[in-house]
Amino acid sequence: MALMSGYRSTTKLALASSQPSVKAASKQPAIQVSNLSIVFDTNRGQMIAVDRVSFDVAAGEFVCIVGPSGCGKSTVLNTIAGLELPFEGEILVEGSPVGNPRPDIGMVFQQPHLFPWKSVRRNIAHGPRMLGRSAKEACAIADDLIAMIGLKRFADAYPNTLSGGMQQRVAIARALANEPRVLLMDEPFGALDAQTRAVMQDNLLELRDRIKATIVFVTHDIDEAIVLADRVLIMSAGPGRILREVAVNLPRPRSSAILIEPTYLALKRDCLEVIRAEGLRAFNQSDSS
Numbered sequence: 001m002a003l004m005s006g007y008r009s010t011t012k013l014a015l016a017s018s019q020p021s022v023k024a025a026s027k028q029p030a031i032q033v034s035n036l037s038i039v040f041d042t043n044r045g046q047m048i049a050v051d052r053v054s055f056d057v058a059a060g061e062f063v064c065i066v067g068p069s070g071c072g073k074s075t076v077l078n079t080i081a082g083l084e085l086p087f088e089g090e091i092l093v094e095g096s097p098v099g100n101p102r103p104d105i106g107m108v109f110q111q112p113h114l115f116p117w118k119s120v121r122r123n124i125a126h127g128p129r130m131l132g133r134s135a136k137e138a139c140a141i142a143d144d145l146i147a148m149i150g151l152k153r154f155a156d157a158y159p160n161t162l163s164g165g166m167q168q169r170v171a172i173a174r175a176l177a178n179e180p181r182v183l184l185m186d187e188p189f190g191a192l193d194a195q196t197r198a199v200m201q202d203n204l205l206e207l208r209d210r211i212k213a214t215i216v217f218v219t220h221d222i223d224e225a226i227v228l229a230d231r232v233l234i235m236s237a238g239p240g241r242i243l244r245e246v247a248v249n250l251p252r253p254r255s256s257a258i259l260i261e262p263t264y265l266a267l268k269r270d271c272l273e274v275i276r277a278e279g280l281r282a283f284n285q286s287d288s289s
């Protein structure tokens with residue numbers, strides 16, 4: 001496998017001691033989340049969904065957030081996107097506080113949410129048009145991205161004629177059309193079958209090398225997190241906190257083929273130990289409360 005030619009055994013697991021605060025290596029992080037807390041009103045009273053979460057993401061870094069269902073992963077991501085207000089704490093993206101959704105922050109969800117009445121090209125051109133680009137410019141941007149995601153033959157097709165994987169590629173291209181500095185992805189491959197998912201992971205790794213955006217990616221799947229990320233943040237069961245940071249120093253370019261490499265398996269085993277211990281802690285806690 002050509003992508004594996006540079007493979008070396010450089011895996012290093014970095015487990016920080018106890019860290020509510022996870023700092024990126026860069027001096028000027030693209031994303032700075034400081035003491036983020038989010039409380040929801042529910043019919044059983046107030047519920048702390050996210051509890052004093054702090055982390056940085058360096059410019060160009062790929063960070064995955066994993067954790068048990070309901071631990072607040074999506075809430076953290078939505079808040080960075082400006083979709084979850086109000087919140088306690090501070091979030092800076094490219095140095096500016098987040099408030100409302102911003103064109104320099106792209107978001108991709110588990111479901112592609114394409115406009116069913118627009119063709120692939122017009123779905124992707126929509127963002128640039130909204131930002132004031134001419135129809136010609138917007139179509140040129142869309143066509144470049146369509147080539148990048150390998151759907152040239154489907155430029156004039158409508159979403160309902162595409163497979164789930166193809167629709168998700170269009171959703172990613174649509175998010176990239178505004179040239180976001182930051183791309184937030186909430187389980188974008190969660191609804192796909194295993195084979196399509198592996199192909200999409202490889203596509204994303206390739207795209208990532210070309211677009212140089214800072215990416216925060218939420219997933220349940222530890223394999224997916226290790227294949228994609230420079231760092232994995234493991235969240236605890238609710239209320240959500242950052243439990244551990246795991247540095248993934250596997251060489252790039254990578255592909256899903258690293259899943260069978262011994263260094264990869266060692267890294268996965270260490271992550272799973274952290275996740276299993278946390279699962280047990282949460283179970284015992286809920287059992288005794």
Ligand SMILES: Nc1ncnc2c1ncn2[C@@H]1O[C@H](COP(=O)(O)OP(=O)(O)OP(=O)(O)O)[C@@H](O)[C@H]1O
Pocket residue numbers: 040041042049067068069070071072073074075076220238
């Ligand atoms: N708008 C809301 N109102 C009330 N509670 C909410 C709201 N949004 C999320 N929650 C609750 O906050 C907690 C965190 O939800 P969130 O969706 O962020 O978790 P998650 O880790 O992304 O879960 P999953 O992996 O299952 O998608 C959950 O207990 C959820 O029920």
